[in-house]
Amino acid sequence: MPGKIIVLPETLTHRIAAGEVVEKPASIVKELLENALDAGATEISVELEKGGCQAIRVVDNGEGIAPEDVPLAFTRHATSKIAVFEDLYRVRSFGFRGEALPSIASISRVEMVTRRAASPAGTRVIIEGGAIREQTDAGCPAGTSVRVSRIFETIPVRRKFLKGEMTEQGYCLDWITRLALARPEIRFRVSAGGRTLLNIPAAKDFAERIALTLGRDIWGQLVPAAGERDGAALKGFVSRPEFTRSSNAQIYLYVNGRFVKDYLLNHAVMTAFRRIIEPRRYPAAVLFLSVPPGDADVNVHPTKMEVRFRNPRGIYALIVEALGNAIGVGKGDTMRHHPPVADERAGSSAARNAYAARVEEALKRYRISSGPEKLFFGRPGASPPEKRLSPAAAISRDSRPETEQQEEKRRFSDLVYLGQVAGTYLVFSGEDGMVIVDQHAAHERILFEGLKRRAAETHGGAPGQRLLIPEVISLPPRDLSFLTESIPILEEAGMEVEAFGGDSVVVKAVPSFLSDAEVRMLIGDLISECMEGDSNLPLMERRERIFTALACRAAIKANRALRGPEVESLCRDLDALPRNATCPHGRPLMVAVSKGELEKLFKRR
Ligand code: ADP
Ligand code: MG
Numbered sequence: 361m362p363g364k365i366i367v368l369p370e371t372l373t374h375r376i377a378a379g380e381v382v383e384k385p386a387s388i389v390k391e392l393l394e395n396a397l398d399a400g401a402t403e404i405s406v407e408l409e410k411g412g413c414q415a416i417r418v419v420d421n422g423e424g425i426a427p428e429d430v431p432l433a434f435t436r437h438a439t440s441k442i443a444v445f446e447d448l449y450r451v452r453s454f455g456f457r458g459e460a461l462p463s464i465a466s467i468s469r470v471e472m473v474t475r476r477a478a479s480p481a482g483t484r485v486i487i488e489g490g491a492i493r494e495q496t497d498a499g500c501p502a503g504t505s506v507r508v509s510r511i512f513e514t515i516p517v518r519r520k521f522l523k524g525e526m527t528e529q530g531y532c533l534d535w536i537t538r539l540a541l542a543r544p545e546i547r548f549r550v551s552a553g554g555r556t557l558l559n560i561p562a563a564k565d566f567a568e569r570i571a572l573t574l575g576r577d578i579w580g581q582l583v584p585a586a587g588e589r590d591g592a593a594l595k596g597f598v599s600r601p602e603f604t605r606s607s608n609a610q611i612y613l614y615v616n617g618r619f620v621k622d623y624l625l626n627h628a629v630m631t632a633f634r635r636i637i638e639p640r641r642y643p644a645a646v647l648f649l650s651v652p653p654g655d656a657d658v659n660v661h662p663t664k665m666e667v668r669f670r671n672p673r674g675i676y677a678l679i680v681e682a683l684g685n686a687i688g689v690g691k692g693d694t695m696r697h698h699p700p701v702a703d704e705r706a707g708s709s710a711a712r713n714a715y716a717a718r719v720e721e722a723l724k725r726y727r728i729s730s731g732p733e734k735l736f737f738g739r740p741g742a743s744p745p746e747k748r749l750s751p752a753a754a755i756s757r758d759s760r761p762e763t764e765q766q767e768e769k770r771r772f773s774d775l776v777y778l779g780q781v782a783g784t785y786l787v788f789s790g791e792d793g794m795v796i797v798d799q800h801a802a803h804e805r806i807l808f809e810g811l812k813r814r815a816a817e818t819h820g821g822a823p824g825q826r827l828l829i830p831e832v833i834s835l836p837p838r839d840l841s842f843l844t845e846s847i848p849i850l851e852e853a854g855m856e857v858e859a860f861g862g863d864s865v866v867v868k869a870v871p872s873f874l875s876d877a878e879v880r881m882l883i884g885d886l887i888s889e890c891m892e893g894d895s896n897l898p899l900m901e902r903r904e905r906i907f908t909a910l911a912c913r914a915a916i917k918a919n920r921a922l923r924g925p926e927v928e929s930l931c932r933d934l935d936a937l938p939r940n941a942t943c944p945h946g947r948p949l950m951v952a953v954s955k956g957e958l959e960k961l962f963k964r965r
Contacts, residue, residue, distance in 0.1 A: 374466040385412030386531035394454035396420035405549040411529030415509040424476035427483045436462045466490040468511045474504040533838040538619040544569035558837050575834035587682030590674045594682045596647035601636040607888035610644035621665045628676045632683035772931035783919035793954040800918045801949040806933040807911035815852035824854025824869035831879040834864045839887045849903045873914045
């Protein structure tokens with residue numbers, strides 16, 4: 361009988377390896393851009409067709425590839441960037457594995473046209489299924505143009521895993537933004553479906569680049585941060601404590617010019633802010649860390665988003681200290697601007713533990729939202745959470761939200777209000793026991809239903825509250841495209857937003873229950889909440905998310921004392937709700953404990 365073990369054919373091993381490098385269109389954009397940067401290009405343009413799902417073209421004016429090297433560029437482990445092992449620790453280029461082009465070519469059709477400045481003729485090559493189909497001389501400008509099409513055509517499973525075009529385009533824009541931030545001297549142009557999305561001229565410094573890439577609004581909130589320690593240096597910008605976001609999407613971290621998503625570094629950033637910003641809020645930051653080549657290993661992960669430091673503690677301390685100085689933590693007086701800090705600082709070790717818990721919480725969210733990246737810092741062997749388990753899910757598992765039938769009979773206005781517990785839960789006594797209502801969840805549901813009703817009644821376009829002075833807001837590319845796509849939904853909610861040219865939108869009206877909201881923050885939060893995960897949700901779902909985010913924003917917060925009349929009006933509104941007992945996030949808004957259950961608790965039964 362023949363043995364069971366066979367050597368896999370090369371076409372298959374290549375595809376397997378490609379899976380590690382090329383996960384989605386954005387991975388292709390990243391690799392092609394990095395190659396262009398490594399080739400010393402000063403101008404790069406990117407064209408995306410169907411959000412990068414159909415085709416991606418990157419054109420650069422870099423050094424080009426000599427005709428005899430072109431086939432090598434598509435050969436696995438062929439690179440011009442390192443030659444001996446020690447080079448691994450000295451690399452300053454993005455690439456060094458020689459894997460990107462062959463990986464891309466194994467899952468798509470690639471057409472490359474390239475010419476070195478010194479040679480009169482260029483080369484045109486077409487690669488399909490990883491093999492060269494055609495190589496000819498070509499007249500072309502100096503530099504390289506790579507067009508990748510039929511992406512994942514031979515791997516239907518991968519194709520199926522792609523999200524919608526807008527989402528994939530968002531991922532592509534994310535990578536372009538990350539690279540553009542790191543290389544201010546390079547001009548970037550990006551178009552999609554024939555429309556220019558981005559045109560960032562060469563900038564003289566990081567400051568100018570950040571302003572142009574992330575938008576003037578974020579830029580206006582940043583302060584410089586810098587520090588040095590044991591040969592490592594940090595420079596960059598970080599937001600003032602007053603400016604926060606509801607996700608960590610605006611934290612950009614780089615090690616030796618390379619964008620990373622690294623647990624240790626994020627932990628350090630959150631630690632610097634932990635006494636100053638509220639739980640589950642995140643700063644914006646663009647931070648560049650440089651360490652001596654031998655002190656950081658970027659060769660950990662195929663997509664190279666993690667690093668390993670020789671002296672992680674030193675790096676951690678450097679960041680906490682530099683950011684602390686930048687935002688004025690520890691300099692007594694500046695703390696006064698942040699009242700919660702003042703009490704908590706004076707407070708006990710319990711308060712300090714609370715901070716620690718918050719940071720932990722923040723970091724947990726970070727870990728989850730940053731995907732499958734492994735941890736190397738933290739509890740050894742800690743497995744990444746499989747799925748985001750919302751506190752809601754936890755609650756509904758071990759308590760008993762009301763069944764719909766029971767609720768059919770209940771009228772909140774008939775209950776006797778007893779008081780508030782933990783600043784958040786309203787406790788009522790009713791005929792057959794006790795009812796506990798989560799004030800935030802309940803109010804959120806009320807506002808959410810109100811939005812839906814008004815949208816339906818007015819057929820899109822519930823009149824909102826017009827702003828006295830329309831607010832012009834400039835946004836990073838991905839946020840901008842998301843927001844402009846969502847204009848019709850926002851309109852239904854009474855929110856009037858229009859494209860304002862360049863990277864800006866103008867907000868003219870907001871839902872009336874949000875008339876006191878700070879518009880900039882509102883838009884920022886709306887975007888980060890709705891873009892978490894798949895931003896190409898079906899229209900209905902996107903609408904639900906936007907309505908939810910608006911309702912959440914305006915709803916009575918937890919930890920706010922409610923006066924009697926407020927409770928009464930909440931009860932009336934609850935009675936008017938359609939009967940389903942969850943907040944729009946899916947958390948129960950109330951829990952009923954029946955008389956029978958109380959008796960059981962006290963062992964009377
Ligand atoms: P790596 O970047 O890790 O070396 P790649 O597969 O991305 O591997 O590229 C292989 C080689 O092809 C590079 O080392 C480089 O010499 C050449 N190359 C790729 N893209 C370009 C480009 N845009 N301009 C010039 N040379 C390029
Ligand atoms: Mg490369």
